[in-house]
Every structure is written in structure tokens, then in C-alpha cells.
Amino acid sequence: MTAIAPRRGPTMHLYVVVWIGLILIVGLEVFLTYERLPAGTLLACLLALALIEAALGVMYFMHLKYERPALFWSLIPYLLFALVLMDHFWPDALRLMRQRMPGP
Amino acid sequence: MEGSPYGIPSRKLGMWLFITADAATFGAILFAYGYLRLANPDWTHPFAFSPTIVNGIVMTVVLLTSSLTMVAAVATAQLGRTSAGVRWLGVTMLLGIVFAALHLREWFAMIGAGWRLFQNPMGGSPLFGATFFGITGLHLLHVVCGVIVIGVITLGFRRGRFDAGHVETTALYWHFVDLVWMFVFPLVYLMNVR
Numbered sequence: 001m002t003a004i005a006p007r008r009g010p011t012m013h014l015y016v017v018v019w020i021g022l023i024l025i026v027g028l029e030v031f032l033t034y035e036r037l038p039a040g041t042l043l044a045c046l047l048a049l050a051l052i053e054a055a056l057g058v059m060y061f062m063h064l065k066y067e068r069p070a071l072f073w074s075l076i077p078y079l080l081f082a083l084v085l086m087d088h089f090w091p092d093a094l095r096l097m098r099q100r101m102p103g104p
Numbered sequence: 105m106e107g108s109p110y111g112i113p114s115r116k117l118g119m120w121l122f123i124t125a126d127a128a129t130f131g132a133i134l135f136a137y138g139y140l141r142l143a144n145p146d147w148t149h150p151f152a153f154s155p156t157i158v159n160g161i162v163m164t165v166v167l168l169t170s171s172l173t174m175v176a177a178v179a180t181a182q183l184g185r186t187s188a189g190v191r192w193l194g195v196t197m198l199l200g201i202v203f204a205a206l207h208l209r210e211w212f213a214m215i216g217a218g219w220r221l222f223q224n225p226m227g228g229s230p231l232f233g234a235t236f237f238g239i240t241g242l243h244l245l246h247v248v249c250g251v252i253v254i255g256v257i258t259l260g261f262r263r264g265r266f267d268a269g270h271v272e273t274t275a276l277y278w279h280f281v282d283l284v285w286m287f288v289f290p291l292v293y294l295m296n297v298r
Contacts (some may be wrong), residue, residue: 012179019172026164026289030157033294046290053286061171061279071110071120079124083131090139 009066018060025049119273123280126246130284133242134291137235141295148228151297156210160293163206164285167247170199171282174275181261181268189271193258196278200251207244211237236292243288246281254278 010018032045059065064072110117141147151157177192218225219233257274260266 009179012176015172015175019168022168022286023165026161026168029290029294030161033157033290033297034153039295043295046294050287050290054283057171057279057283057286061175061282062276068111071112071117074110075120075124079127079131082128083135086128086132086135090135 009063010060014060018056022053022056025053113269113273115269115273116276119276123276126280127284130242130287133239134287137239137291140231140235144229144231146228147296148224148226148232149296149298150226150232151293153297155213157293157297159206159210160289163203164289166199166203166206167282167285170196170203171279173199174278178268178272178275181271184268186262189268190258190262193254193261193271197251197254197258200247200254200278204244204247204251207240207247211240232296239288239292243281243284246284250278250281 029046029049032042032049037045058076064076108114108117112120173192173195177189177196180192181189214236219236221234221237222230224230224232253274257266257270261271
């Protein structure tokens with residue numbers, strides 16, 4: 001079997017910086033929650049911050065930034081595409097529920 | 105034999121494929137929760153800052169810290185420092201157990217207040233309990249499985265049966281469990297504060 005050489009990852013110092021960044025983002029989420037923003041605005045802000053946290057975690061803690069780009073391009077766009085499709089299909093299910101014919 | 109097109113061992117690629125599939129599962133559940141919430145105008149907002157949100161913040165910090173200890177375990181394992189790697193894996197397991205204990209304490213408090221899968225003691229939509237216990241329960245199941253797997257890998261790594269690659273593959277799963285919580289905490293807890 002062909003040996004696979006380990007790739008260089010981030011330093012422990014960078015991991016700690018990412019960890020502090022993630023905790024600060026959690027603090028920001030709690031702060032925004034108690035700013036009494038409209039529900040839609042709050043949802044958009046919380047989702048955007050959660051996506052930033054996920055990107056930091058995947059890229060640094062899970063080392064995707066340090067793997068071959070082929071791995072990123074084989075996994076992430078398709079996952080995002082599947083999630084976007086779900087976002088389109090679920091409201092369609094609600095529309096179909098309203099269109100259901102009444103029972104006999 | 106031809107090398108891996110991604111430059112990673114097959115077990116690591118397998119874990120990435122599992123994580124992608126599991127992310128789609130959690131995505132589907134969270135989207136369903138979002139639309140159920142929008143479709144129910146009488147959705148309940150039961151969570152007070154103390155104790156629920158404070159407990160959620162502590163749980164989040166515990167889980168994030170466990171990811172940091174896990175990367176320390178991987179780094180020391182890759183350097184061949186077995187005893188240090190085992191120690192960091194032990195700390196990660198401990199933090200996972202603390203997270204699960206805090207989570208169960210919160211669940212029991214809610215059950216004591218009358219919350220059930222299809223019962224809402226505050227009189228709003230009964231779907232709140234189903235979505236809350238369903239989503240957090242699935243995440244808690246992942247945490248418990250992760251703690252067990254880390255325990256097995258730690259024993260094997262200490263005895264020389266497993267190598268740093270096994271620790272790294274386990275770490276991928278643990279970080280994923282952490283990332284899912286980054287969506288569960290804001291969507292299920294913060295969006296339902298009083």
C-alpha cells in the first residue's frame with residue numbers, strides 16, 4: 001500500500017486563537033438575542049454567526065484547510081447544495097398540505 | 105497500488121463521508137424544526153436567561169474546550185508522545201461527560217416542570233417538546249457515542265493497537281459533534297428565550 005505522508009497542520013497557538021474566536025462568537029450570539037431584534041433579523045444574524053463558527057471549525061479543527069483542495073471541492077459544495085434543496089422542498093411540503101383535497 | 109486521490113487514508117475519507125451524510129441529517133431536522141416553528145403562531149418561548157441560557161452557555165464552552173483538548177491529543181499523538189496523547193483524550197472524554205451531565209440535568213428539570221414529547225405545560229404548541237427533545241436528544245446520542253468511541257480508541261492507543269491516525273479520525277467525529285451544537289444552541293435555545 002502507498003504510504004501517505006501526514007500534512008502540516010496549524011500550530012497549537014493558532015488552535016487557541018480559533019477557540020477564543022469561537023467563544024467570542026457565542027458571546028455575540030447571546031448579546032444579539034437580548035437586543036430584542038425582530039425574529040427574522042435575529043435568525044439571519046444567528047445563522048450567519050453559526051456558519052462562521054462551522055467554517056472555522058471545519059477549516060482549522062478538522063484540518064480541511066490543510067488537506068488537498070480536491071477533498072474540500074468533493075464534499076462541501078454538494079453538502080451545501082443538498083441543504084439549499086431542503087430549504088426549497090420543505091416550504092413546498094407546507095404548500096401541498098394546504099392544497100390537500102378535503103376527505104369524503 | 106494507486107495512491108489515494110485525496111492524499112488521506114481510507115478510514116479518514118470514510119469518516120468525512122459519514123460526517124457529510126450526518127450533517128445532511130441534522131440539516132434536514134433543523135430545517136423541519138424551522139418550518140414547524142414558522143407554521144405555529146402559538147410557538148412557546150420558555151427559556152429564561154437563568155438557568156437555561158446560562159446552562160447552555162456553559163455547555164457550549166465545555167464542548168468548544170473539548171475540541172481544543174482533542175486537537176492537543178491529535179498533535180501529541182502525531183509527535184509520538186503516547187502518554188500525553190492519552191491524557192488529552194481523557195480530558196476530552198471528561199468534558200464530554202460534563203456536557204452530557206449538564207444536558208441531562210436540564211432535561212430532568214424540564215420533565216419535572218411537565219414538559220413531554222407531546223405535552224406543553226405552558227399551553228402553546230405541543231410540538232415544542234417533540235422538536236426540543238428530538239433535536240437535543242439526537243445530538244446528545246452523538247455525544248455519548250463519541251465519549252464511548254474516544255474511550256475505546258484511548259485504550260487501544262495506550263496499548264499500541266491504534267496509532268495517531270485513529271486518534272485523528274476520531275477527532276474529526278468529535279469536532280463534527282461540536283459543530284452541530286453551534287447550530288443547535290442558537291436555533292433551539294436562543295431563538296426561544298422569553
